């Protein structure tokens with residue numbers, strides 16, 4: 616074999632081997648079961664936007680795009696999910712302390728306003744998860760209303 620061929624087959628072999636190492640998945644399933652949507656005042660339009668644009672990385676339910684069956688894309692997605700969930704998991708939002716809830720609501724608004732969320736590397740591939748200006752406002756208005764109500768509770 617020539618050197619170039621060796622490199623090619625080497626890369627192909629690594630790629631094939633990677634396919635056998637599928638990362639564990641974030642169950643898939645039905646995001647309508649997310650507790651947060653039922654225990655918190657979440658209007659339907661807010662719930663829809665969150666589940667379309669945020670739940671893939673911030674809940675226990677991910678709608679996996681087909682290409683995540685192929686490695687290393689699945690791993691890449693998996694690491695976003697693990698990191699995203701550790702920062703904010705809507706499935707566990709209920710159990711956060713009041714202080715944590717408030718700080719997360721603030722960072723929801725700020726991350727949407729500065730467009731760091733949903734992750735730009737994700738919206739690039741998933742145009743449908745991008746938020747329009749109107750959708751951004753729906754979420755930030757909602758987040759500040761919930762924040763207000765929590766602050767009142769806190770001061771009582």
Ligand code: HEC
Nearest residue numbers: 668669671672695698699702703722723726732733734737
């Ligand atoms: C493709 C995965 C992905 C999507 C989709 C996504 N996020 Fe994130 N999110 C992450 C990752 C990874 C982090 C942690 C690293 C960082 O902050 O960049 C994060 C961090 C955050 C944080 C920071 C938490 C903190 O306490 O500072 C907030 C808030 C957040 N995301 C909100 C959202 C909202 C709201 C949406 C939907 C509009 C969304 N994210 C969509 C992956 C994602």
